[in-house]
Amino acid sequence: MVNRDVSLSVLLSAGRSGLHRIGRTQVSAVEQTSEQFAQRLFEAALGTVDILAIHLGDRLGWYSALAAGPADAAELTTRAGGDRRYAQEWLEQQAATGILTVTPDGRFALPAGPAEVLTDTNSLDYLAPLARMLAGAAVQLPALVRAYREGGGVGWSEYGTDVRESQADMNRPWFEHRLAVDLATVPDVHALLSAPGARVADIGSGGGWSSIALARAYPDLRVDGYDIDPPSIAMATANAADLADRVHFHHADVTTDLPESAYDVVFAFECVHDMPYPVEVLSAARRALRPSGVVIVMDEAVDPDFASPASDVDRLMYGFSLLVCLPDGMAHPGSAGTGTVMRAEQLEEYAHKAGFTTLDILPIENFGFWRFYRLTV
Structure with missing residues (x-):
C-alpha cells in the first residue's frame, strides 16, 4: 500500500525554480466573463511568443553570447553567428518583453537572473530546455x-x-x-x-x-x-x-x-x-x-x-x-x-x-x- 504518512509532506511541494505549489489560483471556467477569458488568452499568447523566442535565442547561442557582455546586433552576430537583421528584431523583442535591458549607449544586456535561468547548465534554476521541449513538441x-x-x-x-x-x-x-x-x-x-x-x-x-x-x-x-x-x-x-x-x-x-x-x-x-x-x-x-x-x-x-x-x-x-x-x-x-x-x-x-x-x-x-x-x- 502507499505509505500515506510519508506522502503528505511530499505532495505539498514540487520544488524550486518557481515550481513551488502556489495554490489553485486560476478562476474557474464558470466564473470567467468573456472579457476575463479573452485577457487570459491574450496573456497566454504573450507567453507563447516568449517561449518560442527563448527557443530561438537558446538554439542560436545568443543568450550565451550576451552573457559575455552587452551587444548590439552586429556584435551579437559577430560573437555567435546569425543574420544581423533577425538579430536586431530578436534583441528588440527580448527587451520589449523584459528579458533584456538596454544600456545608455543602445546595446542590449542580459541581467544576472535571466542569464542563470537561460545559460547556466549547472544551475537548478536552468530552464531554457523547457522552452526547447515545448517548441520541439509544437513542430509535431x-x-x-x-x-x-x-x-x-x-x-x-x-x-x-x-x-x-x-x-x-x-x-x-x-x-x-x-x-x-x-x-x-x-x-x-x-x-x-x-x-x-x-x-x-x-x-x-x-x-x-x-x-x-x-x-x-x-x-x-x-x-x-x-x-x-x-x-x-x-x-x-x-x-x-x-x-x-x-x-x-x-x-x-x-x-x-x-x-x-x-x-x-x-x-x-x-x-x-x-x-x-x-x-x-x-x-x-x-x-x-x-x-x-x-x-x-x-x-x-x-x-x-x-x-x-x-x-x-x-x-x-x-x-x-x-x-x-x-x-x-x-x-x-x-x-x-x-x-x-x-x-x-x-x-x-x-x-x-x-x-x-x-x-x-x-x-x-x-x-x-x-x-x-x-x-x-
Whole structure:
C-alpha cells in the first residue's frame, strides 16, 4: 500500500525554480466573463511568443553570447553567428518583453537572473530546455492533430533532437547536484548502493545523467543503463566516456532483456508514465532484483487527485501529456496510455499487478518537478 504518512509532506511541494505549489489560483471556467477569458488568452499568447523566442535565442547561442557582455546586433552576430537583421528584431523583442535591458549607449544586456535561468547548465534554476521541449513538441502539431482524430500516437523518435536533448538537459542539474545527496538520506537505499559489488539498472536512462551521477557518488557501483532510443544510447555513452569501466548503456527492450536476479536497485527516472506497458516493465524490474533489492521510481510530483482548477504543476504536466508523453505512449498497440499525470494510486496499481506488495513515497522533498517511490516485494 502507499505509505500515506510519508506522502503528505511530499505532495505539498514540487520544488524550486518557481515550481513551488502556489495554490489553485486560476478562476474557474464558470466564473470567467468573456472579457476575463479573452485577457487570459491574450496573456497566454504573450507567453507563447516568449517561449518560442527563448527557443530561438537558446538554439542560436545568443543568450550565451550576451552573457559575455552587452551587444548590439552586429556584435551579437559577430560573437555567435546569425543574420544581423533577425538579430536586431530578436534583441528588440527580448527587451520589449523584459528579458533584456538596454544600456545608455543602445546595446542590449542580459541581467544576472535571466542569464542563470537561460545559460547556466549547472544551475537548478536552468530552464531554457523547457522552452526547447515545448517548441520541439509544437513542430509535431500536424501529427498530433492526426493522432487525436484517428487514434495512434507520435513516437519518441519522431520528436527529434530538441525534445530528446531538452529532457536530458533539464534533468541534468538535479541529478548532478541532488540525486546522490538525497538518496543518501534514505538509509536502506544508501546501504544497497554502498555495498561491495553493488549493481544497479537505470531503465529509460535517456542522456545518462542519472547513471553518471550514481556512479560518481558511489565509486564501487556498476551501472547498466537501458533505453529503446538509439540516439539516446549514443548520447549517454558519450556523456559517460570517463566512466566507461563502470557505466554501460544498452539499446534494449527492458520487458524482455533485463537479466534476472542481477541488480540491487532498479531505477526508473521519469519514464514509467511514458511506457506503453508499465506493468510488464515493472514485472521485469522485479525479476531483475537480487534478494532484498528495491525498485525506485522517480516520476512527476502531481497532486494526489484530479481537481478543477488544478495546481500550476498539474497544469504544466497536462501540457506535457497532451503534447509529448501520452502521444508517445499511444504510439504502441495495446498501450496503457498512462500520460504524464500519473498519480500515486495509478503507480500503486501498476506495482501490485507487477508483483510488488508495497509502494512507499520516499521523504525526498523539493526535488524539482519530481517525486520518488520505493517498490518492494
